[in-house]
Amino acid sequence: QVQLVESGGGLVLAGGSLRLSCAASGRTFSSYAMGWFRQAPGKERECVAVISWSGLSTYYADSVKGRFTISRDNAKNTLYLQMNDLKLEDTAVYYCAATYYRGSYLYTGPNDYHYWGQGTQVTASS
Numbered sequence: 001q002v003q004l005v006e007s008g009g010g011l012v013l014a015g016g017s018l019r020l021s022c023a024a025s026g027r028t029f030s031s032y033a034m035g036w037f038r039q040a041p042g043k044e045r046e047c048v049a050v051i052s053w054s055g056l057s058t059y060y061a062d063s064v065k066g067r068f069t070i071s072r073d074n075a076k077n078t079l080y081l082q083m084n085d086l087k088l089e090d091t092a093v094y095y096c097a098a099t100y101y102r103g104s105y106l107y108t109g110p111n112d113y114h115y116w117g118q119g120t121q122v123t124a125s126s
Contacts, residue, residue: 005118007023009094009121022081037096
């Protein structure tokens with residue numbers, strides 16, 4: 001079992017930046033591949049970025065590639081999402097999630113993740 005708590009969301013002008021953090025507690029954080037997902041009103045939850053347990057492999061959705069960076073600090077049990085050049089369409093509730101699936105494959109489906117945080121709102125305005 002692992003507990004996840006996101007922070008760092010807020011209101012920002014389009015073109016601005018935010019850094020989300022996800023603090024993990026419980027079983028060994030470094031055992032889990034981690035992901036950031038988001039859900040806008042009326043839309044399905046979508047994968048934004050994924051990082052392997054080691055931090056050596058990452059995946060990004062096309063919509064955020066080149067603007068967002070996922071990283072982790074296993075010594076601090078913390079996952080990060082640096083978001084630059086935010087666009088109006090990035091507005092959503094952002095969730096961090098952990099999967100206990102092992103191996104080199106990076107899972108991007110919400111159903112492949114077993115532990116979720118409560119979410120943090122990110123709003124980009126014009």
